[in-house]
Amino acid sequence: MKVAIAGAGAVGRSIARELLQNGHDVLLIDKEPNKVVPDRIPGADWRLGDACEVANLEDAGLEDFEVVISATGDDKVNLVVSLLAKTEFSVRRVVARINHPSNEWLFTEAWGVDVAVSTPRVLAALVEEAVEVGDVVRLFGLREGQANLVEVTLPEGAHCAGRAVRNLDLPEDAVLVAIVRGTRVITPRGEEPLEAGDELLFVALPETEAALRSAIID
Structure with a gap:
């Protein structure tokens, strides 16, 4: 996959290294000459230029890339x-x-954003995920559909513990996508029973999160 990254600072370079290790083709674009240092990441392509200028993006052949990361x-x-x-x-x-x-509300499909990543939100979510058993914790926003990836850790006594996945009465616009149990990641198939301590990952619309908690925990 071809991925263009606008911004060759610490964040952009870290993303580039990870993508290169996974076998992707990576282009880094930055307007600051002191950041365009190919020796830092030898496997990447580099371009000096302002990514806000259409001419620079045309020269980079951006139409040939499957993913752009700003x-x-x-x-x-x-x-x-x-x-x-x-x-x-x-x-x-x-x-x-x-x-x-405070700018999070701007990062929507109206501005061409499919996925918006807020570092403060992700860090806060990871802290909450580690300590909040039984609550719906929002991990990640999927902006194109205005849905979120959310996590619920089943506490002892949750009414759905022991119930098969197919018997869950989930609200509309909430889909169970994975079960994390210890070191295992389990595909939520029909007969799979839930256990206390399971981390359940859902894709859900924000307005369904309260109903989702009630369906799983109460």
Whole structure:
């Protein structure tokens, strides 16, 4: 897969290394000459230029990339790059970094964003996920459909513990996608029984989260 990353700072470089290790082709774009240092990540392609300028993106052949990641430290830049990638180059998947939580409401499909990643939100969610048993913890926003990846850890006494997946009475617009049990990741098939301590991962609309908790825990 071909992935273009706008922003060659610490975040962009870390993403690039991970993607390269997984066998993807990576292009890093940055307008700061001191950040465009190919020796830092030899396997990546590099381009010096402003990713907010259409001409630079045309020269980079952005229309040939399956994914664009806007990972700069400036939310305005990330929004502009996302919008250009989606509207001018029809990139299938656009991922944008949110630096300031107060700007999160802007990172929607209206700005070309398919997935918005807020580092403060992710860190907070991981803390909550570690300590909040029995609550719905929002892990990740899937912006194109306005849905979220949420997690519920089943406490002792949850009424669905011992119940088969097919017998769960889930609200509409909430889908169980995985069960994490100890070191195992389990596909939620019909006869699979739930156990106390299971971490259940759902894709759900925000307005269904309260009903989801009631269906699983109460």
